[in-house]
Every structure is written in C-alpha cells, then in structure tokens.
Amino acid sequence: MIASSFQSTLLEFKKSKRKSTLLLILVVILINLCYLFIGTKKSDIAGIPQPWEAILFYIPLINSLFLSVLMAVLASRSMDLEHKGGTWNLLQTMQSKSSIFLGKILYGLFWLIAFGVLEMAATIVLAKCMGFPELPPIRGVMLTISSEIIGGMVIYQLQLILSLCFSGQFAALSINLCGTLAGFFLMYVDDRILTPWSLMGALRVLNMDYQQGDAYSTYTWNTVPFFYWLIAVLYLVGTLFIGLWLYSRIDEGSLSVFSQRSRQTASVHFGLPVELIKLKRSPVWIAFIIMPVISALIGVFNFSINQGVLKFSWAELWTQQSLFLGIFFLSPLIAIFCSLLWRMEHNGTNWNVILTMESPAKIVRDKLLTASGISALCILWIGLLYLASGKIIGLGSALPKEFYESMLCGILACIAIAAVQIYLSLIIRSFAIPVGIALGGGLAGIMFLTQGWGFFLPYAMLQMGLRSTNLTNDINIPAFIAVSCVYVLIFFVLSVYHIKHKDSKTQE
Amino acid sequence: MNYILETNHLAKKQGNTYRVNDINLHVPENCVYGFLGPNGAGKTTTLKMILGLIRPDHGKISIFGQQVASANRLQILKGTGSLIENPGGYGHLTGLENMQIVQKLKGVPEEKIAHTLKTVRLYEQKDKKLKHYSLGMRQRLGIAMALLGDPKLLILDEPTNGLDPAGIQEVRELIRTLPEKRSMTIIVSSHLLSEVEQMADYVGIIHHGEMLYQGKLSSLETGGKNLEEVFLSMTGGGDSL
Secondary structure, three states, X not given: OHHHHHHHHHHHHHHOOOOOHHHHHHHHHHHHHHHHHOOOOHHHHHHOOOHXXXXXXXXXXXXXXXXXXXXXXXXXXXXXXXXXXXXXXXXOOOOOHHHHHHHHHHHHHHHHXXXXXXXXXXXXXXXXXXXXXXXXXXXXXXXXHHHHHHHHHHHHHHHHHHHHHOOOHHHHHHHHHHHHHHHHHHHHHOOOOOOHHHXXXXXXXXXXXXXXXXXXXXXXXXXXXXXXXHHHHHHHHHHHHHHHHHHOOOEOOEOHHHHOOOXXXXXXXXXXXXXXXXXXXXXXXXXXXXXXHHHHHHHHHHHHHOOOOOOOOHHHHHHHHHHHHHHHHHHHHHHHHHHHHHHHHHOOOHHHHHHOOOOHHHHHHHHHHHHHHHHHHHHHHHHHHHHHHHHHOOOOOOOOOHHHHHHHHHHHHHHHHHHHHHHHHHHOOOOHHXXXXXXXXXXXXXXXXXXXXXXXXHHHHHHHHHOOOOOOOOOOHHHHHHHHHHHHHHHHHHHHHHHHHOOOOOOO | OOEEEEEEEEEEEEOOEEEEEEEOOEEEOOOEEEEEOOOOOOHHHHHHHHOOOOOOOEEEEEEOOEEOOOOOHHHHHOOEEEEOOOOOOOOOOEHHHHHHHHHHHHOOOOHHHHHHXXXXXXXXXXXXXXXXXXXXXXXXHHXXXXXXXXXXXXXXXXXXXXXXXXXXXXXXXXXHHHHHHHOOEEEEEEOOHHHHHHHOOEEEEEEOOEEEEEEEHHHHOHHHOOHHHHHHHHHOOOOOO
C-alpha cells in the first residue's frame, strides 16, 4: 500500500511534466512578496517597531486567499488530467483506487511544503536585503509554515473530492472558490473562525492591536489553543478519509451518484440560443449566485457589528458588501466563465464542427454576449441584495443616486473584462492561466487606481466603477462608456482575427 | 477444457433494465476469442465488469482459475492487458512518457517499452506528444499499453477503431500470432464480422445484453453459411443501437 502510493506519487510528477507547476508556485510567491513589501521603503524599516511580527502576521492572511486558490488549482488540474485523458479505465486495471488518491495527496503535499519553505526563505532574504534587523523568531516561522501546510492540505483534499464528484472543473473549482471567499471574509468578522478555508488565519501565532492615531499597529504573540489544532487535524483527517472512501467507489471514472442523473427530455424543441444550450447541465449559476450572497451576508454582518467605527449609511454598507467582490472575486469569476465557454470548443474536435457552421465573428459575438449577459445579471443581483439587505437592517430611504451609476459602470466594466477574458481564453487553451491573469489583474487594479490610471486596465475600471471604497467618488461617465466600448471593440476584433488566421486545433 | 476466463450469470442493471444479463463466458486458453455484437449490445459493459471497472449486479468472474474479488483484483489483473473504449493517455506527454507511466504501474522492466513500441510500429514517433498523434496512432499506443509486459490474457475492445486498411491488417496479423508466439489468450470485441472471421478461433455473440451463441467459429459456420449471414439472422438485422 505504502509502496504503491509512493510510486503513484512519483508518477504524478511525471504526469505533470510540461505543466510548469514550479513556475505557478513562484508566481504566487512573487504576488505574496509584492503584497508584503510594496510600499515599504528601505529608509522606513528602522522606524517600524515590530517588522518581523508584521510580516509573520500578514503571511497567513494573504495565504488564506492565494495559497488556497493555488492548492485548489493544483488539485483540480491533477484530476482534470485523468478526466480529460480518459485514463480511468487504464489506471484502475493497474493500481488500486486508493493509491491513485494517496499518490495525488502526496504530490500536493510536496508542492505545499515546497511553497511554504520557498516563500518563507524568499521573504526572509528580501527582508534582510531591505535592512530588517536580526532574524525572525524560529518558533514563529515554523508555526506559520505548519499552519500553512495544514490549511493548504485541507483545501487540496477538499478539492480532490470535489473534482472527483464533478468532472466539470468549473463547478468543482467554483465551489472551493466560494468557500475561499467566505473563509476570507469571515476572518474579518472573527479572525479566529474555524471554517476549512480560514484555518491559516485561525492558527496564526500573532494578534494585531490596531489603535487609531498610532502610526503602527502592535502585534502580540499568541498561543493557539489546543482546541484549534484539534479541529484543524480533524478537518485534515476527515477530508482524507472521506476522500479515500469516495475514491474507492469510483465507477467508470466518476461517482455513480453524480453521473446517473440524466433527466428525460420532454420535447425536441428547446427555445434558447445555442450558447445557452451548451451551458445546460453545467451549473454555472452556482458561483454567480452564491458569491454575491456570501459577500452580502458577511458585509451586512460586518456592518452591523462594527457600528462603533462605521457610519450607519448606505455608502458604508456598499463598501462592506462590494469591496472584496470588486478587487478579488468578480474578475476571476468572469474569467472562469470565459474559460469554460471556450473550453467546450477546445475539447475534442468541436472546432471542426463549429467553424464549418458559423462565421468567426458570430462565434465570438455569441460568446461575448453570453459572458456579458451573465456578468451583468450578477451585478444586478449584487445591487438587489444590497438594496434588500439595507432595507432589512433599516437604513433610511436616502439611497445615494450614485448607486445607479455604479450599477451601470459595474456592468460596463464587467463587459470590458469579459471581452479581454474571451480573447485570453481563446488564445490560451489552459483553463487556469487566464483565471490567474484575472486574479493578478484585480490586484494590479488597486495599484493602477491609486496611481490614477484606472482607465488603463479593465480590472481597475471595475473597482473604479463599483466605487467600493467610496460611493460618492466622481466618475466621468461618458469617458467610462467610451473606454469600455473601446476595450470591447479591440478585443472582439483581436479574437475574430485570431480565429481567422490560426489553424483550428482539435483534440485535447 | 481449461478456461482462462469464466463468468457465471454476470448481470449489470441500468435503472430498471438490464444492460447485460446472465452472461456465461467461457474463454479457452491460447486462442483468439471474438466477442461479437451490434452496437450497444453490452460488449464493453461485459469487458468492463471483467476488469473490475464497474461492479456487476449479479454473477461471478474467474480469471486464471481464481475468482475475482476486490482483494485480489489487481493481483489477478497483473496478468492481463487491456484496451477499453478509447485509448487513454495524457495529451501533453509524449508517447514514450505515456508508456513509461504504464511501465512503472505494471512493474515491468524499462527495456520492454522499446520492443513493444516497435511491435506496433510507433517507435519512430515516440517523442511526439500524444495530442499530436493521429487517431490511428493513439489506437496503436493503446494496444502497446495493453501488450506491455506480455500479459497472459489480452482484452481488446474494438482494437481496429480508427486504423487504416493496412493498419487493420497489421493488427489482425499481430493478434493472430500472439497465442502461438507468446502463448497469450486474446479477447477481441468487435462489430466487424469479416475481421473476427479472419482471426478468431472461438466466438461469443451477444445481443440486447444476452448471449446468443458461444463456441467454435468453425461449428457456427456449418452449412456453407458465412458469419455475416449467421450473425444477421441471429440478431434480427437492422435492429441495433
């Protein structure tokens, strides 16, 4: 058993050849380093009272977002290989189902440890180069890395289970992304909350005391209660055993519970456009509906319990509900959706079929309309939830009129992002890379906005348009409309050009 | 007679209807066994049950004289090689790398890879990525994966899918020589009657999930009728899925 799991781990490395996993990990580390160090000047270091403590405080925080996404992507990719290659029939005649699972687990564990160690090493080296005094306390470093490994592993195992249950990776990934969002949000509500997605935060070794007026926060070392470690280990062991159990029940490469649900078609007539027929039985709505709901619920909750600090106004509620959606979650969601739309064509020989039946412009137009439509609906849904929750908690009737502008600009920005992502997912056949670009784009958007270059990046336009930081910010609406149209036009033309001038590729 | 593979009242349900019902296969050693049936007759389902890829609802399977249970399944399958439905493989890896994965899982020496790839004439193409393989090349690689390690029992599900006439003939010749040269037993499922006629010693004919005939091909073809005529009269012609 152990020998065969070890062997299938080695094979996992072989299978992931040319998938540049190391590069992916380095990119995530780079993003984390940017987050930790950008804006810190060498000359300031001496003035910071607790520089290492600050670093060790923020690493688990940022990782509960980025490391979670990374681990989910790794797990989903490793399962996708098997679904896509149709290798279940072959593998199961040669190795036991549980050793396939354990092999994937050990593979994930290797990269997770590599990530933890590399990230910490890079952070320390960079910090020393910037003139940090002394070295960070060894115990803090070790505890931080181990909390990352436990938290990351829970997400990874969870994703392996999800990716087995749903062979479509969109559904599988978005459930975990919703969880990540919820976990990340909940940490702002209660920084020791124990969801599987916020373990890294719950197990962190430092507390922050933020006093208004002070230039710097103070950090205090904190002993994580035994109970927290216990729960974390329970999650770890629980997902491991549920996974083992489920994997031993694989039937023809999927779980029979999920695969035998086909409903009878009532009639051959189906009135919806082609693109929507293609989306049938692909549960795309899950993420677009659930993510705003999570965001709204947590926003309201946060708004209510922090009444000491926040003003009781529509504008403050809007900030609470939409800030993270605009920065971190909406663009990757649109990206996932666009990847999904093209993936159906990239798969198998579908390009041969559609290119002989439709013009490139029409293909791109339909994809763009679908992606724009669903993201516009999503923005309206966010708005509706905002209005409803505001009424429920009893906010007065003076809804700022800028809200409607924000809805409009949000939709426009989403359409611009959809156009960019449609192009990216068309030229990049990988599912995850365009999504990663969108996530990076969201982060870059913050910087672009602070520099006043909002119009130069569609992801920044989304944050600018939603006005999450301040609902009363001024937006140049005509310019906003014009720039959005320019983006849509450019990327539409690029996409059509790409289809026309590149040979169609089939298979895989 | 010595049977290398036997099934006993094998059945698989889908919903309330039987996909496969009461199948009693008897495959003698050192022969080519043609498993015939129209599309949708239950050939692949039966083969998958034999390999433990899906669970039978009733019935028993024994291979090499041992009854297959989940505890000894993989142990028994070590002596088999199989190609079921479409050939599997990882598109971003080369043919050779795909073979290496199978080689490690089967635990056979590395040197066997080159020999097996040469057998299916893919050795020159071994450094191409699988996604750049043609349908026929993928099929050959699938056969190579099954052949690797000289299994005693080879199970091939429509092995000539996607091959050109020369390729079909080549695979047919290969299959025909395996029982004698490497003392293998081969089960070949197919709906191509002429193909089976040219290589099988024994045939089993399955239709709507039930076995219609099993035995020597030669005793089926008595009375001057060829396999096609017998097959169509048994399965009622025209009525397939």
